[in-house]
Amino acid sequence: MMAGGLTLLLAGCQAAPPRITPEDGTIDLVTLLRSKPEHSRFLAALDGSGLATRIGRQNGPVTLFVPTNDAMAGLPPATLALLDRPPAQLDATQRVTLATLVQANAAWGLLRLQDIQPRNGRVVTWDRARLMVTATGPRAANVLREGVPSQPGRAPVTITRADVLASDGTFHVTSGLVLPAV
Numbered sequence: 003m004m005a006g007g008l009t010l011l012l013a014g015c016q017a018a019p020p021r022i023t024p025e026d027g028t029i030d031l032v033t034l035l036r037s038k039p040e041h042s043r044f045l046a047a048l049d050g051s052g053l054a055t056r057i058g059r060q061n062g063p064v065t066l067f068v069p070t071n072d073a074m075a076g077l078p079p080a081t082l083a084l085l086d087r088p089p090a091q092l093d094a095t096q097r098v099t100l101a102t103l104v105q106a107n108a109a110w111g112l113l114r115l116q117d118i119q120p121r122n123g124r125v126v127t128w129d130r131a132r133l134m135v136t137a138t139g140p141r142a143a144n145v146l147r148e149g150v151p152s153q154p155g156r157a158p159v160t161i162t163r164a165d166v167l168a169s170d171g172t173f174h175v176t177s178g179l180v181l182p183a184v
Contacts (some may be wrong), residue, residue, distance in 0.1 A: 031057050031064060031168035041175075043071045043085040044107075050084065050092050051101035053108070053128075057170060063112035064171035065125070067133075067145060067161070073178045105129035106147070106182040112172055115143060115164040129182060141165065147180050 023029065023037035032054055035045045044066075048054045057064050074085070081103075084096055092100075105128040111117075118125055118135045125133040132148040143161040152158060163175035 025166050025168075027167040027169050029169055030059075031066070031171045031173065034166070034168045035066075035068065035173070040070045040072075041068050043074045043082075044068045044104075046085040046088060047100040047103050050088055051097055051104050053101055053104045056108075056128075059170045061170075062110060065109045065111060065113040066171065066173040067107040067159075067176045067180055068173045069107075069159075069176045069179050073176065077179070102129070102182050103179060106131065107176075107180050109133075114167075114172055115141065115161065115174070118143075127180075131182070133180060135161070143174075145176065145180055147182075150181060 023034055025034065032045075032048070035041055035048070048057075075082070077085075081099060084092070084100060089096075108128045109125045110128070113125060115135070115137060119137055123135045123137075125135055127133060127147075134146045134148060135143050136146075137143045138160070141161075141164040143164065145159040145161060146152075157177065159180055160177045161174045162177055166173045166175065
């Protein structure tokens with residue numbers, strides 16, 4: 003009896019398996035991003051910039067191009083510090099820095115990869131730039147910001163996983179940030 007009770011107690015102390023968040027359009031975009039630790043830097047930019055309030059059913063659907071944390075590692079050290087260890091209160095300059103990153107990687111509308119192609123591959127971002135999205139497979143594409151020349155030695159931004167669906171939009175996992183014009 004004692005050993006059985008100990009076994010039950012130990013079983014109860016083991017960590018529960020991680021909860022898988024559905025990507026079928028049943029939960030909102032910000033909650034979906036919060037459930038994905040591999041996108042915490044982009045989420046920190048979204049929260050720190052104050053632009054998370056633009057996302058929600060009341061504002062209409064949104065499409066985000068969201069890099070993984072590793073894909074954002076090449077940002078300047080000061081920007082990475084803002085994302086990884088934000089101060090309790092961000093000043094106006096810090097918020098603008100983060101907003102610039104988010105706006106270059108966000109668009110209005112539910113734009114799945116199949117929806118972008120009939121638009122000649124063009125997506126207008128929140129900062130009014132145009133992205134050229136060229137499909138390279140059923141759930142993959144290259145992304146190029148018009149007017150921003152490719153940098154030698156820097157790989158182009160690609161969508162590595164398209165159409166992660168939320169109730170108020172979608173996001174595409176990218177290999178890097180779509181950088182704003184400087």
